[in-house]
Amino acid sequence: MANDASTVFDLVILGGGSGGYAAALRAAQLGLDVALIEKNKLGGTCLHNGCIPTKALLHAGEIADQARESEQFGVKATFEGIDIAAVHKYKDDVISGLYKGLQGLVASRKVTYIEGEGRLSSPTSVDVNGQRVQGRHVVLATGSVPRSLPGLTIDGNRIISSDHALTLDRVPKTAIVLGGGVIGVEFASAWKSFGTDVTIVEGLPHLVPVEDENSSKLLERAFRKRGIKFNLGTFFQSAEYTADGVKVTLADGKTFEAEVLLVAIGRGPVSQDLGYEEQGVAMDRGYVLVDEYMRTNVPTISAVGDLVPTLQLAHVGFAEGILVAERLAGLKAVPIDYDGVPRVTYCHPEVASVGITEAKAKEVYGADKVVTLKYNLAGNGKSKILKTSGEIKLVQVRDGAVVGVHLVGDRMGEQVGEAQLIYNWEALPAEVAQLIHAHPTQNEAMGEAHLALAGKPLHSHD
Numbered sequence: 001m002a003n004d005a006s007t008v009f010d011l012v013i014l015g016g017g018s019g020g021y022a023a024a025l026r027a028a029q030l031g032l033d034v035a036l037i038e039k040n041k042l043g044g045t046c047l048h049n050g051c052i053p054t055k056a057l058l059h060a061g062e063i064a065d066q067a068r069e070s071e072q073f074g075v076k077a078t079f080e081g082i083d084i085a086a087v088h089k090y091k092d093d094v095i096s097g098l099y100k101g102l103q104g105l106v107a108s109r110k111v112t113y114i115e116g117e118g119r120l121s122s123p124t125s126v127d128v129n130g131q132r133v134q135g136r137h138v139v140l141a142t143g144s145v146p147r148s149l150p151g152l153t154i155d156g157n158r159i160i161s162s163d164h165a166l167t168l169d170r171v172p173k174t175a176i177v178l179g180g181g182v183i184g185v186e187f188a189s190a191w192k193s194f195g196t197d198v199t200i201v202e203g204l205p206h207l208v209p210v211e212d213e214n215s216s217k218l219l220e221r222a223f224r225k226r227g228i229k230f231n232l233g234t235f236f237q238s239a240e241y242t243a244d245g246v247k248v249t250l251a252d253g254k255t256f257e258a259e260v261l262l263v264a265i266g267r268g269p270v271s272q273d274l275g276y277e278e279q280g281v282a283m284d285r286g287y288v289l290v291d292e293y294m295r296t297n298v299p300t301i302s303a304v305g306d307l308v309p310t311l312q313l314a315h316v317g318f319a320e321g322i323l324v325a326e327r328l329a330g331l332k333a334v335p336i337d338y339d340g341v342p343r344v345t346y347c348h349p350e351v352a353s354v355g356i357t358e359a360k361a362k363e364v365y366g367a368d369k370v371v372t373l374k375y376n377l378a379g380n381g382k383s384k385i386l387k388t389s390g391e392i393k394l395v396q397v398r399d400g401a402v403v404g405v406h407l408v409g410d411r412m413g414e415q416v417g418e419a420q421l422i423y424n425w426e427a428l429p430a431e432v433a434q435l436i437h438a439h440p441t442q443n444e445a446m447g448e449a450h451l452a453l454a455g456k457p458l459h460s461h462d
C-alpha cells in the first residue's frame with residue numbers, strides 16, 4: 001500500500017465492486033489521485049458472485065440442452081450428465097481470467113489499492129487496517145448482499161442464497177426457488193437444464209414482475225413447456241426442515257417440498273455499522289440517498305451502485321461510478337435516465353427490455369396515446385434456425401417515438417443494444433424502418449418490427 005498518513009487523495013473509494021472500481025478507473029484516467037479500499041476481492045458481486053458466474057452456469061446449461069436436443073438438428077450426440085466439479089472449474093477459470101485482468105488494469109492506472117475492511121471516519125476519511133486514509137472526496141460503494149425473510153434462516157446447505165447456489169457441490173434433484181425475479185428465474189433455468197426438478201414460488205402475479213406483462217406471460221409459457229413449475233400470486237409463509245430437505249408453506253396453506261430452497265427475494269444494501277449515519281449521511285432503510293449526480297447530503301461524500309436505491313445492475317454501477325469521477329474531475333456530468341438502461345434476464349429463453357412498459361406508457365401519456373406492436377419471432381429466419389420462439393414488443397407514443405422495447409427469445413439479450421439506441425435517441429418507427437438489417441439475423445426481427453410499426457410490414461401480415 002503506497003500510502004502514508006500525510007497523503008491526501010483526491011478520491012477515497014470504499015468498496016471495489018462494479019460501482020467503486022469504475023469510479024476509480026475513470027477518476028485515475030482523468031488524473032485524479034485515487035485510493036480504492038476493498039475488504040474482499042476486487043470486482044465485487046458481479047465478478048465473483050453475480051453476473052459472470054451465473055452466466056457461466058447458464059451457458060453450461062445451454063450446452064446440456066443442446067446435447068439433449070441435438071437430434072432435432074440431425075446431429076447425433078448424447079447427454080450423459082453434468083460433472084458439477086468441471087462446471088465449477090470452467091466458471092472459476094472465466095472468473096479468474098477476468099479478475100487478473102481487472103487487477104492489472106487497476107494497477108496500471110496507478111490506483112492505490114488497499115485491502116481491508118474500511119469504515120467512514122469523517123466526511124473526508126476512511127479508517128482501514130488501523131490507518132486513516134484521507135481524501136478531498138469519498139465515494140461509498142459497499143454494494144449489497146442477499147436478503148432473507150423474518151424467520152427464514154439461510155444455512156448454506158438446504159436453505160441457500162445465490163452465493164451458495166453458485167458453489168453448490170451437487171446438482172439438486174429437486175429445488176424450490178423463492179422469488180421469481182431475475183436471480184430466481186436465472187437459477188431455475190440453469191438448474192432445470194442441469195436436470196433439477198424446479199418449482200418457483202412468487203408472491204406477485206407474474207414471473208419477472210417488473211417487466212412488461214407480455215414478456216412475463218411469454219416467459220411463463222416457455223417455462224411451462226420446459227417443465228419448470230411455478231406458483232404465482234401467493235406469498236411465502238414459512239419453511240421447515242424435513243428428513244431430507246425443506247418444506248415450504250405458503251400463506252394459503254399450500255406446501256412444496258424439495259432438497260434445497262434457494263432464497264432469491266432480492267438484495268439489501270451493505271451500510272450497517274460503517275459510520276455512514278454517524279457522519280450524517282441521509283439514508284432510507286439502509287440505502288444511501290443521492291441526487292441525480294450521485295451526491296449525498298454531505299458535500300464531500302457521493303455514493304454509487306447497489307448501495308443507492310437505483311436499478312441493481314452492474315452496468316448501472318459502472319455508469320454511476322463514471323458519473324461521479326467525471327463530476328469530481330470537473331467535467332460536465334450528465335444525469336442517468338434509468339428508463340434508458342438495458343435490462344436482461346439471461347434465462348432460457350432470455351427476457352430483455354429498455355424504456356417503459358405498456359402499462360407505464362399509458363399512465364404517462366394516456367391510454368389513447370399509446371400504440372403497441374408485437375412481432376412474432378416465428379417469422380424470423382434465424383430464430384427459426386435456432387428453434388427459438390418469442391416476440392419483440394414495441395411501445396410507441398402515437399405519431400411519436402418508440403418508448404419501450406420488450407424482447408423474449410433465446411439470444412434476445414444481444415438485441416437490446418440496438419433497442420437502447422432506439423429508445424435513448426427517441427427514434428421514430430419510420431427512421432428505424434429506414435435502416436437495413438442484415439439477413440438472416442435475429443437482429444433483422446428488430447428491423448421488421450419497426451417496418452410493421454411504420455405501416456409497411458415486410459415478412460408479417462398488415
Ligand SMILES: Cc1cc2nc3c(=O)[nH]c(=O)nc-3n(C[C@H](O)[C@H](O)[C@H](O)COP(=O)(O)OP(=O)(O)OC[C@H]3O[C@@H](n4cnc5c(N)ncnc54)[C@H](O)[C@@H]3O)c2cc1C
Pocket residue numbers: 014015016017018019020021037038039040041042043044045046047049050051052054116117118119141142143144162183270274304305306307312313314315316317346
Ligand atoms: C446472482 C446474481 C446475478 C447477477 N447478474 C447480473 C447480471 O447479469 N447483470 C447485471 O448487470 N447485474 C447482475 N447482478 C447485479 C450486480 O452484481 C450488482 O448490481 C453489482 O455487483 C453492484 O455493484 P456494486 O459495486 O454496487 O456492489 P458490489 O459488487 O456488491 O461491490 C461492493 C464491494 O464492496 C466491498 N465492501 C463492502 N463493505 C466494505 C467495507 N466495509 N470495506 C471494504 N470493502 C467493502 C465488498 O466486498 C464488495 O466487493 C447480479 C447479482 C447477483 C447476486
